[in-house]
Amino acid sequence: HPGRVRSEAALAQIAGTCPIPASSGNTVRHRLNRGGDRRLNWALNTVVLTRMRTDPATRDYVARRTAEGKTGREIRRCLKRYTTRQIYRTLNAAAAPDRPASAA
Template sequence: MTADRAAALLGRIRRARGARVTRRALAVDLVADPRHLDKKIATVERRVSDALSDSEPALLRLPGVGPILAARSIDRVGSLDRFPDASHFASRCGTASIEVSSGDVTRHRLSRAGDRQLNRALHLIAFSQVRCHAPARTYYQYKRAAGKRHREAMRCLKRRLVVYCHLTADPRAAAHAAT
């Protein structure tokens, strides 16, 4: 139930007497706080979205990337000049895998190096794409069918995400990142 729906339900309650007056007053106070916070969140998201549409419109077109994740990614990436190619970017994000082999078994695991917050943003983007974006879901299922575990398939998808390409695709983004 949303705060607006709860407020609408409270508005339908007729005048009460006795203890019901106190309960209704407490309920109105409890509903007012989430409504106020919802309005503040919407305002902040709108401001961030407006700022990003001026500087990073290509990143916002990537499925699964909203204004908050885009802002978090841009903040954590910093200057794009530090990354000569997508492999260096993947290493910085912590999505470049590390080979851990034992005998005949060759495995790769997630690198604990890199920016964990940026890795988390990429994880949220990948998770959203697996749920709502058909090509990402197909790629994830392909990796699972190839014998990868869930975490390994998600790591492959995070590595495949084209966040670096979207950041470098827009000339305004490159100019903004240089400043």
């Protein structure tokens, strides 16, 4: 439901794709969020794995991030968050004609 969330970050929290800081010392890392809607997270994971296998732009992104020293898990976490942002924009674009125009 597009009206359920107010921002991309809220959808990421619901989906369990928002990063959780897990830094230690000089190492800045984020860990995977184990909360949220697990079915939605599973669906996003399926989308990301498929894109990693078939989408040339995603494959280039994975190669670039691997060269930077990111692990496969970190790359998937970033791609899940990116996919969540795309879904949020798509939901809002689809719901935009139904919304009344606000007075300026």
